[in-house]
Amino acid sequence: MPSTERKPLLLDFEKPLADLETRIEQIRELAEENNVDVSEQIRQLEARAVQLRSEIFSSLSPSQRLQVARHPRRPSTLDYIQAITDEWMELHGDRGGADDPALVGGVARLAGRPVVMLGHQKGRDTKDNVARNFGMASPGGYRKAMRLMEHANRFGMPILTFIDTPGAWAGIEAEELGQGEAIAYNLREMFRLDVPIICTVIGEGGSGGALGIGVGDRLLMFEHSVYTVASPEACASILWKDAAKAPQAAEALKITAWDLKNLGILDQILTEPLGGAHADPVKAASILKNTLLDNLEELSRLTPQQRRDLRYQKFRNMGVFLEVPA
Known part of the structure; x- marks a missing residue:
């Protein structure tokens, strides 16, 4: 009878770690069979596995962090x-x-404490x-979000938003329904709300789709999340007409949490469990909850x-630049 156990989905840079963990399991099974x-x-190998996992996830490139995100x-969000x-x-409803x-x-x-929570929702x-x-999200999604934020403002409830999108829906129908206007309206209106607003990037924060619920008093971000004006693939296609250059674009775009922290x-930055939030969702949720309460x-x-x-x-302080004389 085939096993029904769900096997972990491996990212390419995790394969050496997976090989080591498979080896540990094989040794354990052989030892049990032969008493x-x-x-x-096994303790030494497990310690090596923990060390290897730490080494891998502490030195991820921007494109690898995008894979984790x-x-x-x-x-x-849910x-x-x-x-x-x-x-x-x-x-x-909007x-x-x-x-x-x-x-x-x-x-x-x-x-x-009563709060209003909203965010992008991907599938499994x-x-x-x-x-x-x-x-x-479609224009109706951003209008629904604004309706909920107005509700929060009316009743004095803090607003907590969770950002996880490659970008707003760019279909023809979305444009016909006013995608740009819906996002722009949210950007303007979120500045005038009286209640606390905390925005957290939990995965992929992409373009105006992220900004549509991203104007807040505090911007938090999980360490393996990304936040960018355009996806590296889109950027590479625009600049070099070659989506294969996405890793190069990811480096140039400064999409990681540390890049954005340095840029102000x-x-x-919210520390993730070793191996990423998906490795220990319960611990990741605890970290998020405690950070939200503190803020x-x-x-x-x-x-x-x-x-x-x-x-x-x-937001006025973002995008400061210096002109260097020729």
Whole structure:
């Protein structure tokens, strides 16, 4: 009878680690069959596996971090919401005739505190991804998000957004329905909201699709997430007419958490469990919850006007450049 156990999905740079772990398992099975004590050798190999995993994930290139950010088993918005909240009620519809499954949201309690949570939602497999449009939200999704944020502002509930999208849906229908206007409207309106807004990049933050729910008092980011003006593949196709040069584009775009922290765009990097958030989703959720609570506590001490002023200045300070004389 074939095994029903789910095997981990391996990224190319994880193969040496997988080979070592397979070897450990083979030695363990042989030892049990022959009644031989190899516990000391197994301990040494397991220690080597931990060391190798640490070495691999501490020296990932930008393109490799993009692979981790896109991992199909990386926790999604709904995974995190269900893991960190006491209560959760999803709300649907933009009150204009659409309900976009690529962008979800609703009301929740976080450590007993009422909040509004919303974010991009990708699928787990091909069928689910097609239903969720691969996390690429339509204009109705951004209008639904704004409706929920208005609700949060009206009732004094902090807003927590989770960014995980390759970009907004770029189909003809999306353009006909006003994709650019919907995102631009959100950008403007999020600046005027009185309540605390915390935005967290949990996977892939791409282009205006990410910015449509990305204007906040604090921008947080998991260490293996990426945040970029365009996907490396799109950038390579535009600049070099060759998508195969995506790794080169990923280096140039400065898409990693450390790049963005150095540029003053990112406020805080969230450490992931060894091997990425998908390796230990429960621990990743705990890290996210504690970080959100700490930031909420700090932001709640400010007045609405102070928060609006800081939010405005935060974005005004982005994109500073120097002109060097010829």
